[in-house]
Amino acid sequence: MxxxxxxxxxxxxxxxxxxxxEISLVEVPTAEPSAEEVVVRVExxxxxxxxxxxxxxxxxxxxxxxxxxREAPVITAKVPDGGMRAMAGRLDQSMPVGNEGAGVVIxxxxxxxxxxxxxxxxxxxxxxxxxxxxxxxxSDCLVLPEGTLPxxxxxxxxxxxxSLGMVETMRREGHKALVHTAAASNLGQMLNKxxxxxxxxxxxxxxxxxxxxxxxxxxxxYVVDSTSPTFMNDLTEALVETxxxxxxxxxxxxxxxxxxxxxxxxxxxxxxxxxxxYGSTVHKQVYIYGMLDPGPTELTRSFGxxxxxxxxxxxxxLQKVGPAEAAKLRARVVAELKTTFASHYTQVVSLQExxxxxHLAIYARRATGEKYLINPNKG
Amino acid sequence: MxxxxxxxxxxxxxxxxxxxxEISLVEVPTAEPSAEEVVVRVExxxxxxxxxxxxxxxxxxxxxxxxxxREAPVITAKVPDGGMRAMAGRLDQSMPVGNEGAGVVIxxxxxxxxxxxxxxxxxxxxxxxxxxxxxxxxSDCLVLPEGTLPxxxxxxxxxxxxSLGMVETMRREGHKALVHTAAASNLGQMLNKxxxxxxxxxxxxxxxxxxxxxxxxxxxxYVVDSTSPTFMNDLTEALVETxxxxxxxxxxxxxxxxxxxxxxxxxxxxxxxxxxxYGSTVHKQVYIYGMLDPGPTELTRSFGxxxxxxxxxxxxxLQKVGPAEAAKLRARVVAELKTTFASHYTQVVSLQExxxxxHLAIYARRATGEKYLINPNKG
Numbered sequence: 008m009x010x011x012x013x014x015x016x017x018x019x020x021x022x023x024x025x026x027x028x029e030i031s032l033v034e035v036p037t038a039e040p041s042a043e044e045v046v047v048r049v050e051x052x053x054x055x056x057x058x059x060x061x062x063x064x065x066x067x068x069x070x071x072x073x074x075x076x077r078e079a080p081v082i083t084a085k086v087p088d089g090g091m092r093a094m095a096g097r098l099d100q101s102m103p104v105g106n107e108g109a110g111v112v113i114x115x116x117x118x119x120x121x122x123x124x125x126x127x128x129x130x131x132x133x134x135x136x137x138x139x140x141x142x143x144x145x146s147d148c149l150v151l152p153e154g155t156l157p158x159x160x161x162x163x164x165x166x167x168x169x170s171l172g173m174v175e176t177m178r179r180e181g182h183k184a185l186v187h188t189a190a191a192s193n194l195g196q197m198l199n200k201x202x203x204x205x206x207x208x209x210x211x212x213x214x215x216x217x218x219x220x221x222x223x224x225x226x227x228x229y230v231v232d233s234t235s236p237t238f239m240n241d242l243t244e245a246l247v248e249t250x251x252x253x254x255x256x257x258x259x260x261x262x263x264x265x266x267x268x269x270x271x272x273x274x275x276x277x278x279x280x281x282x283x284x285y286g287s288t289v290h291k292q293v294y295i296y297g298m299l300d301p302g303p304t305e306l307t308r309s310f311g312x313x314x315x316x317x318x319x320x321x322x323x324x325l326q327k328v329g330p331a332e333a334a335k336l337r338a339r340v341v342a343e344l345k346t347t348f349a350s351h352y353t354q355v356v357s358l359q360e361x362x363x364x365x366h367l368a369i370y371a372r373r374a375t376g377e378k379y380l381i382n383p384n385k386g
Numbered sequence: 387m388x389x390x391x392x393x394x395x396x397x398x399x400x401x402x403x404x405x406x407x408e409i410s411l412v413e414v415p416t417a418e419p420s421a422e423e424v425v426v427r428v429e430x431x432x433x434x435x436x437x438x439x440x441x442x443x444x445x446x447x448x449x450x451x452x453x454x455x456r457e458a459p460v461i462t463a464k465v466p467d468g469g470m471r472a473m474a475g476r477l478d479q480s481m482p483v484g485n486e487g488a489g490v491v492i493x494x495x496x497x498x499x500x501x502x503x504x505x506x507x508x509x510x511x512x513x514x515x516x517x518x519x520x521x522x523x524x525s526d527c528l529v530l531p532e533g534t535l536p537x538x539x540x541x542x543x544x545x546x547x548x549s550l551g552m553v554e555t556m557r558r559e560g561h562k563a564l565v566h567t568a569a570a571s572n573l574g575q576m577l578n579k580x581x582x583x584x585x586x587x588x589x590x591x592x593x594x595x596x597x598x599x600x601x602x603x604x605x606x607x608y609v610v611d612s613t614s615p616t617f618m619n620d621l622t623e624a625l626v627e628t629x630x631x632x633x634x635x636x637x638x639x640x641x642x643x644x645x646x647x648x649x650x651x652x653x654x655x656x657x658x659x660x661x662x663x664y665g666s667t668v669h670k671q672v673y674i675y676g677m678l679d680p681g682p683t684e685l686t687r688s689f690g691x692x693x694x695x696x697x698x699x700x701x702x703x704l705q706k707v708g709p710a711e712a713a714k715l716r717a718r719v720v721a722e723l724k725t726t727f728a729s730h731y732t733q734v735v736s737l738q739e740x741x742x743x744x745h746l747a748i749y750a751r752r753a754t755g756e757k758y759l760i761n762p763n764k765g
Contacts, residue, residue: 060663093688096661259687282475284439285699295687304685308638308677309472312697320664320691 012048012113013037015139016358016383019101020062022086022094028066030082031075032358033101038142040116045124045145051161052108052136053350054361054370054379056257056297062104064097065090068371073364080362105136105381109151109160113140121145128155130163137358139383149337155344161380162193162350165321167340168333169296170198172324173255174207175336179328180292184208186246186254186267189299190230191218193350193378194257199227200347208249212242212263233263239270246274254293255319260300264293264316265307272310286311294319299373352378357385391427391492392416394518395737395762399441400480401465401473407445409461410454411737412480417521419495424503424524430540431487431515432729433740433749433758435636435676441483443476444469447750452743459741484515484760488530488539492519500524507534509542516737518762528716534723540759541572541729544700546719547712548675549577551703552634553586554715558707559671563587565625565633565646568678569609570597572729572757573636578606579726587628591621591642612642618649625653633672634698639679643672643695644686651689665690673698678752731757736764 014036021029040046054062066084075081086094109130115121129148135141151160177185185202187195190211202209203226210229213219219230229249231241245251252275254267268291275287291310296319306316325333340348354377356366361381370379393415400408419425433441445463454460465473488509494500508527514520530539556564566577569590581588582605589608592598598609608628610620624630631654633646647670654666670689675698685695704712719727735745740760749758 064663096655096658097663100661102661265682276475279475282479282481284443284476286697288702296691298687301687303644304687306683306685308674308680308683312675312699313702315694315696317694317696318665318691323667323692 012046012140017135017139018104018137018358018361020064020104021101022064022066022098024098026086026088026091028064028082028084028086030062030362032079032362035138037140040114040121040142042116042118043121043144043146044116044142045112045121045129045148046114047110047129047131047141047143047148048113049108049110049136049138049141049383050157051110052105052381052383053162053165053352054381055106055162055165056299056373057165058104058106059371059373060298061102063371064094068367071364071367073362078359080359082362082364082367103135103138105138106134107132107162107164108136108141109157109163110141110384111157112148115145118145124148124150127151128157128160130160132164137361137381137383139358149341151341151344158352158355158380158382159344159349163340163344163348166194166197166350167348168325168336169321170194170201171336171339172321173198174201174205175328175332176294176319176324177207177253180253182251182253182292184210184249184251184253186210186212186251187257188212188233188254188263188267189214189257189297190227191221192257196222196225197348199225204347208251210242210245210249210251212267239266242266243270243273246270247277250274252289252291256293256295257297258299259295259297260302260304262305262307264295264304265310267293268310268314268316269307272314283311286313288313290314292316296320350378352380355380355382355385357381358383360385391425391519396514396518397483397516397737397740398480399443399483401443401445401477403477405465405467405470407443407461407463407465409441409741411458411741414517416519419493419500419521421495421497422500422523422525423495423521424491424500424508424527425493426489426508426510426520426522426527427492428487428489428515428517428520428762429536430489431484431760431762432541432544432731433760434485434541434544435678435752436544437483437485438750438752439677440481442750443473447746450743450746452741456738459738461741461743461746482514482517484517485513486511486541486543487515487520488536488542489520489763490536491527494524497524503527503529506530507536507539509539511543516740516760516762518737528720530720530723537731537734537759537761538723538728542716542719542723542727545573545576545729546727547704547715548700549573549580550715550718551700552577553580553584554707554711555673555698555703556586556632559632561630561632561671563589563628563630563632565589565591565630566636567591567612567633567642567646568593568636568676569606570600571636575601575604576727578604582606583726587630589621589624589628589630591646618645621645622649622652625649626656629653631668631670635672635674636676637678638674638676639681639683641684641686643674643683644689646672647689647693647695648686651693662690665692667692669693671695675699729757731759733757734759734761734764736760737762739764
């Protein structure tokens with residue numbers, strides 16, 4: 008490890024009791040690796056919607072202000088009173104950010120497993136990736152084939168495993184087809200590629216004709232636009248055709264989750280022979296895995312009693328299926344990294360650039376189709 | 387079987403395509419029992435909230451009118467346009483009503499099992515109980531101990547098995563205490579008796595101080611009033627004390643289900659040592675099993691991602707646990723019929739009286755604490 012890698016910049020998010028968010032860069036010493044650990048020079052780490060929860064929390068980014076220097080920029084913003092309760096657990100704690108990333112192993116601990124990684128390009132998950140260096144257990148690194156660039160491997164975990172996890176959940180819970188919302192997202196495109204490859208019918212719900220086009224271009228068969236006046240009919244038709252009774256919803260707020268259940272119920276009753284005032288006996292399920300709309304979820308319960316809505320997260324899912332199954336899913340990601348699981352970024356920025364208001368305004372919007380990659384060691 | 391039991395009155399509910407509900411009594415021939423069947427003279431059959439769905443459907447009972455004669459009364463009411471879609475499956479079908487009841491076996495088929503029931507008092511479930519006679523499979527009858535009156539056995543199934551089903555669901559899904567809403571209901575009182583007997587902590591949510599008193603008088607320890615200004619604090623305190631992470635909600639509409647999840651999340655985080663921006667990892671569940679408020683369910687999702695809401699019904703539950711477990715639950719009901727599972731009725735009416743506007747106005751309100759019993763053979 009070169010002298011100048013003994014410490015490095017790390018992005019921090021702090022929400023103060025006073026109701027102010029502060030995002031800044033701090034110089035932190037690089038932790039010495041224990042026997043089982045390695046030090047990775049992080050070269051690519053994406054800004055996922057799931058990172059924004061920690062990065063900006065409940066702050067209102069319309070109030071964001073920049074200060075500090077070009078080398079050490081600082082962003083501040085107000086957290087509305089109503090948002091502070093949910094922040095109670097993190098107040099006055101300076102928190103590192105960044106779920107996943109990739110880079111090159113530049114130093115290792117003394118174990119054989121650690122030493123074997125020296126010079127390798129690896130993908131990582133586990134937080135604190137918006138940093139120049141990350142000390143991590145060798146066993147938590149996913150070693151990539153020769154010739155894989157860190158930028159290609161930056162998003163190995165969250166989106167690939169989440170989309171594979173959706174398909175696996177479908178199989179385990181006895182459904183035969185899927186519905187996905189905000190479906191033109193990076194994750195949604197991956198899910199389409201998996202479903203096309205595995206022969207699974209997928210109903211994509213998007214929020215604009217442009218997003219529908221993105222999906223049709225990659226071969227999506229069922230694409231419905233929730234802004235269309237014929238949305239409920241289009242959705243129900245697709246549900247009748249596919250028999251989908253499981254949906255993954257990235258939006259959370261509003262009426263969409265309930266509309267999906269209503270459409271599934273209408274589809275289920277199409278073939279019902281006997282009136283059942285409790286509704287169809289077909290179980291209909293929506294998992295909310297994102298929060299693109301943090302507003303309330305409104306369910307007009309016109310879908311009987313055989314239904315469920317719940318939260319869904321990748322890490323509890325991986326725990327539930329166990330390490331052997333999780334390893335299988337990871338192996339598939341590596342094998343199809345440049346095809347099914349290829350991510351596309353609209354911007355590659357340094358840590359300093361990530362803290363410029365002009366960039367922040369774009370990635371904090373969570374707009375489908377915009378995706379940022381940070382290179383903490385960008386020259 | 388006497389000559390005059392060859393036919394009997396049966397209550398019917400009809401919703402016409404024109405948007406009119408008609409409730410009437412029709413004289414129907416008593417079905418001859420097959421070898422495995424018996425004929426029961428129905429002497430007691432309750433009006434449960436779960437019966438009202440079929441009896442009045444989506445009709446607006448403020449528009450109800452009486453016609454017909456004293457012997458053959460007819461009730462009509464309008465179904466609002468908005469309610470007609472949910473009625474599509476039953477239009478222009480004259481439907482018998484009444485989930486459960488009890489009576490005396492007056493004729494049997496030729497099998498030994500059927501013949502053994504002659505003269506016995508039995509409880510039944512299966513619909514069409516608002517009738518003077520009901521032909522039913524002997525194996526579907528629950529034979530009651532000598533000295534049990536039909537009125538004591540009328541509510542053997544729906545409320546007792548539902549409340550036992552809640553406790554059994556709690557055990558199977560790994561929760562250790564329960565929350566119940568509209569908790570002063572007949573069912574809610576049974577649930578309190580079960581929980582007191584079995585040593586299970588139960589948080590009762592009621593909607594008035596009077597209802598709270600009813601429950602405290604039967605020994606309930608945790609009673610919180612959702613109309614109190616301190617409701618959220620009271621609820622959260624009870625959740626912290628009991629560790630309840632499973633709720634059964636009879637109301638359905640409004641914000642209550644979400645408030646319960648929020649309270650559970652605050653309770654779960656009380657002992658959390660590390661900030662987790664996805665919320666606590668403790669799974670929090672609400673099952674909606676009723677529809678006292680048919681309006682939308684509004685979830686302000688301030689309870690992380692480890693949560694679920696879903697529909698819950700008795701019959702799918704019994705199917706899921708299987709016949710051996712269901713038989714165990716039924717045996718407990720019979721053993722504790724005069725204690726834990728005793729029902730109290732505020733009125734006993736004939737079929738004709740059930741169709742009087744003055745009575746209808748009371749039982750159609752679904753008011754907690756009001757409970758009607760029909761005796762179709764009332765002299």
